[in-house]
Structure formats: C-alpha cells, structure tokens
Amino acid sequence: MPPAEPSAAFDLLYFAAVDWGHTWQRPQQLASRLARRGRLVYVEPPGLRSARPADVPRLLRRLRPAASTPATEGVSLCRSLVVPFRGSALVTRLNGRLLRRAAEQALERAGLREPGVWVGVPSPEVVEAVRGLRGRPLVYDCLDRFALFHPDGRAIDQAETEIAARADLVLATSHVLFERMCALNPRTLLVPNGVDVGHFATAQGAAPAPADLAGVAHPILGYVGEIADWFDVELAEALARNPRWSLVLIGPLRSKRARRLLARPNVRLLGPRPYADLPRYLSRFDVCLLPFTLSALTAAVSPVKLYEYLASGRPVVSTPLPEVQPFRHVVTVATAADFPAAVEAALEAADDADARERRLCVARENTWDQRVETIVRALA
Secondary structure (H helix, E strand, C coil), X not given: CXXXXXXXXXXXEEECCCCCCCCCCHHHHHHXXXXXXXXXXXXXXXXXXXXXXXXXXXXXXXXXXXXXXXXXXXXXXXXXXXXXXXXXXXXXXXXXXXXXXXXHHHHHHHCCCCXXXXXXXXXXXXXXXXXXXXXXXXXXXXXXCHHHHCCCHHHHHHHHHHXXXXXXXXXXXXXXXXXXXXXXXXXXXXXXXXXXXXXXXXXXXXXXXXXXXXXXXXXXXXXXCCECCCECHHHHHHHHCCCCCEEEEECCECCHHHXXXXXXXXXXXXXXXXXXXXXXXXXXXXXXXXXXXXXXXXXXXXXXXXXXXXHHCCCEEECCCCCCHHHCCCCEECCCCCHHHHHHHHHHCCCCHHHHHHHHHHHHCCEHHHHHHHHHHHHC
C-alpha cells in the first residue's frame, strides 16, 4: 500500500525510548514510517537513571547539533541537555522543563504548530514535560515493563500510570502489557513488534560472509540482541559444550558472567553490528536462538528478533516465552532442559523448504508497515 499523502493530522512530537542512532528497533521503525504521513520531531530520551562513566560518550554526543545527525526524511531530531542525576523531585521538575523547552524549540524550527504527542518511555522527566503540552492528542506506546529494568521502579510505575491514564490511545506490545494497560485506560490497542521483511529477506541470498565469521565452522547457532540479565547464560553454556556447534552472539555484552562462562573456542562474542549488516550474519546462521530466561520482565516482551529471524527464513528455537507461544507452528519452543535436543532437531530439518516458506509467510503477516496501518486507523 503506498504511503498516504502528508497530513498535519499526523504531525507528531515523538518522545522516544532510544536515541535515533541506537540499534534500529521499534521507536525508529515506527517513527520513520509515521513521518511519511506528516512531519515528526523525534526527541531523544533523557534516560531512566543517573549517568555513569560509561554514559560519557553519549552525553558528549548530545552536545552536537541534532541537525548534524542524518535522519529519515520527515524526521527532525531533538536533543535535550538535562541534569544527568536522578532521584530528586526538584531535578525531575527542572529536567522536565528543560526537555519541554527543547521540544518546543524543535517544533518551532520544524514548523509544527499543534502536533500529536507520542510518549515511548515513561520517565518522570518526560511525564513532567508532557504535563505542559495540554490540548493535544496523546499516545502512549508501552514497549516493556520499564520499571523492572531500573532500581527506581516505583517512580517509573507512577509516571507510567499517569501518562497511560491521560492518553487518548495506549499501545501495548504484548498480551501481558495489554492487560496491564487496559486496567489503566480502556482505549488500549495490542500492537506487537514487527519486521522489515524486505531488509531481512536478503539473508536468503548469496551475500559474502562477514569477515568476522571467517573460519567459524558450521553448524552455527546464532543470537542477535543484548546479552543482559534476561539472557540465559547457563543455557548458552550448555549449547557451547557441544564441540560440533559454533555459537555466535551479536549484540552488546552487559554480563561479565557471560563473558566468563562463554570463554570457549567455539563461541564468538561479536558485540553490536549495524542493522544494515544483520541479514549477512543471519544468512550464515543454521539455527537462530531466543534463549531468554522466564521472568516477569520477559513475560512482557514482544521479541523483535523473533520476527527478524522468521523473515530470514532460518529455523528458530526459543524458550517458552508467552509472546512466542502463538508461533509454535513455525518456531521450536523448548525448556532449557530440552533446548539442546530441540536445536539438534532444528538442524536436521534446516533444509525443509516448506517449513522455510511457512516462516516467511508469518513474517509477511507481521510487518512494520502493517503495524503503522493499525495505529493510523486507531488515531483516525
């Protein structure tokens, strides 16, 4: 379906959950498509915690003019300088006002007068900023159980409750979040994550292997995503004990324990790779993995990687996450104890052309373009 003509009805002030230059995911995917229907100011987030030494490079990037960072057509970037310390009500109010002022200046530069307001992160600073933007349609996009990621979860929950209750429309990425948001606002819509099928379908081609996979023996078990608390390190280690398998993990390594337990010759910890290059890596995977632990946090997750894996056509083996269960006809779901055997079975069936087509069919039914059509109809 061709993009609709730009309309002021879809101009948006978009308070995003991640920086524009961060790993390409739901916020950028939705924003870039919504911008085809109007104009959009993308406000990079102030963060949900106090700054740490590792955050210095990101804070320094904030000093660069947003106009110097390339963005998709129709998207203007807004960077705000806020006090990088959290916890004080006074600092929250100050940061909220600084954020609102930066957003208003960005709107003025972009020529947007009365845009809708999109909130993708329930930080107390963002909620403070939005309080001063009355009289505009408000959308809250509930991506995760944000409070479970941070020590100050109570303040984040309070901010989320306020913004969800005020919203004209609430979006939820998973059934768990949908039920939670419905209790706060009946105008809640289930909109899971999706995939750019055209981008990941190139994994089926004959592109040259990435240089950092040179010499990695097949079969390759691959994972793309953060290696953090929700990543089952023990399960990954159990897979790595099989010397016939190579384990390739792509994404930020947030776990020292993972680095220690996965220090094996048949494991490659590659770190983050550009979104543009991910299909080339997936083209070398024999099986794609979703080895998440089962917790309140992962119960609420709609795994972006599930859809991207399916769009690559590769077999997928996952732990029994709630949002994966509806895809059991195209995904092998196994407990940690049964996971190695499930991987073995997936490898044996890796050349099944009919199974590959079923995976691709499911991916085509869950595109980002379809998600945006759903949202636009609800906004209308």
